[in-house]
Amino acid sequence: MSKPMILAVVAAVLFIGLAVVEQVRSSEPFTLIGLILDVMETGLLAGAIILAAKVQIDFRDLRRERRDLLSDLQHARREGDQWRAQARSHVEGLSRAIVAQFRHWELTDAEADVAALMLKGLSHKEIATLRESGEATVRQQAAVVYRKSGLGSRAQLTGYFLEDLLAPVAERSADHRHFDVVSSRTEDGAG
Secondary structure, eight states, X not given: OOHHHHHHHHHHHHHHHHHHHHHHHOSSOOOHHHHHHHHHHHHHHHHXXXXXXXXXXXXXXXXXXXXXXXXXXXXXXXXXXXXXXXXXXHHHXXXXXXXXXXXXXXXXXXXXXXXXXXXXXXXXXXXXXHHTSOHHHHHHHHHHHHHHHTOOSHHHHHHHHHTTTSOOGXXXXXXXXXEETTTTEETTSOO
């Protein structure tokens, strides 16, 4: 029980005690009904005091909780902003590396566009629609990308760029199950 609540209960007991003493010392004749009314009157007053103390305590706790939540929110926003800035830097670096690799493979602008859209997971039909060209043209450009890059498929193209993004299995946290791409089994042997 909190300190203000204890004080309120003590005050209520004292009020009731005073009502009893007042009734006993009063010059009016002692009646049980008079004592009960005095105790009820004092009890209502004490109850109001206890209720006011409880409301004040709850309000203080709510203010503290609100302050803590706002502080946590500000902290989370700062962390989120930092993470987004860092992620943006990594994504921009990855984008530059992909563009540099496309140049190294000597892809034309159209071939590089098709390769980038394939990396994003779009189908040949979706790429054709987006680029306002024929699906056969996109298929031909994709074949040229595979030939110039020395890769045989969309999966190999994607894997070429994702391979270095994923940490080797040995470096990953031991408390998570990880998928071993080579054996198509999880590290614990389940397949």
